[in-house]
Amino acid sequence: MVFSRRVLLLNASYEALGTVDVPRAVRLVYKRTAETIVRDGTRVLRSQHFTFEVPSIIRLVEYVDVRRRRRGQAGKQRQRILMRDRMRCQYCGVRGTLFDLTLDHIMPRSRGGRTEAENLCAACIVCNQRKGDRTPDEARMPLLASPSALRYGLDRAVLHHFALTRPEWRPYLFLDADAEINVA
Ligand SMILES: [Zn+2]
Structure with a gap:
């Protein structure tokens, strides 16, 4: 077709x-x-x-100018990252919704982690707070998704x-x- x-x-x-x-x-x-x-x-x-x-x-x-356009779509991008992660917290696997899931910086912003798709993942509020300013390794909270899945999100x-x-x-x-x- x-x-x-x-x-x-x-x-x-x-x-x-x-x-x-x-x-x-x-x-x-x-x-x-x-x-x-x-x-x-x-x-x-x-x-x-x-x-x-x-x-x-x-x-x-x-x-x-896509960059300028995409900036206006930050809300949509958040939604797309949550959908990429299938609405599951990427640390504990709990299923959430657009309203109660957060975006976690895998490498914290305070440590130079960038706000881009491959450094962001869906996280429930509990995991997001527990992880805080630590890397997944430091927090002993391994990601469920493989890094390549995030990179090609x-x-x-x-x-x-x-x-x-x-x-x-x-x-x-x-x-x-x-x-x-x-x-x-
Ligand atoms: Zn969680």
């Missing part, structure tokens, strides 16, 4: 931004908001009057998954500057 195919969306700088579905990608190209970089084989999308070549990779014609996990079946995407997936995540 052509409609269920995903299209890799690149910024004007060729930085990977994420994926969109085929109808959205075709609309972006049709409006000249984006241009096709790589076609999806010989797939086409037919309407009554038109035939569109289905893209595999498209690139925005004008640069979008969020969109990257999805993109890497797609990259297995879409070899033409691979050259573009490693340009993505790690998104800054701002969590109050």
